[in-house]
Amino acid sequence: MCASEALVDGGSGTRFPVATPWMRPGQRMTGFVIRFDGQVYGYLNECRHVPTELDWQEGEFFDHSGLYLICATHGAAYEPESGHCVAGPCRGARLTVLQVAEQGGMIYWFPDEKIHAPTPEQGE
Numbered sequence: 001m002c003a004s005e006a007l008v009d010g011g012s013g014t015r016f017p018v019a020t021p022w023m024r025p026g027q028r029m030t031g032f033v034i035r036f037d038g039q040v041y042g043y044l045n046e047c048r049h050v051p052t053e054l055d056w057q058e059g060e061f062f063d064h065s066g067l068y069l070i071c072a073t074h075g076a077a078y079e080p081e082s083g084h085c086v087a088g089p090c091r092g093a094r095l096t097v098l099q100v101a102e103q104g105g106m107i108y109w110f111p112d113e114k115i116h117a118p119t120p121e122q123g124e
């Protein structure tokens, strides 16, 4: 997905295109990776309140404190290490986790049968 050095703790995330079974025709969806407390985490970029992207500017997921991921639409706050919503209209819900790993100075995403890279027809 990106080089390790691209992800600063509590800083900007890196977005990447994904495909899901619930995508509408012509819809583009993204996942993202962020770093928190030294660890890298990956999630589907879709709020659990209304299915819209989270970032308030492209790649900006953290609130001003750098402690929570925040939804730009209605302000839901998610724990970066678990994806659990701890405040806002979807409190108790959880972001969809993407399997990511950091190795050799790079961040990798491991697609599964549900969430994978888009096909050329899906816009990638």
Ligand code: FES
Binding pocket: 047, 048, 049, 050, 051, 052, 071, 072, 073, 074, 075, 076, 088, 089, 090
């Ligand atoms: S769409 Fe994210 S909190 Fe409403």
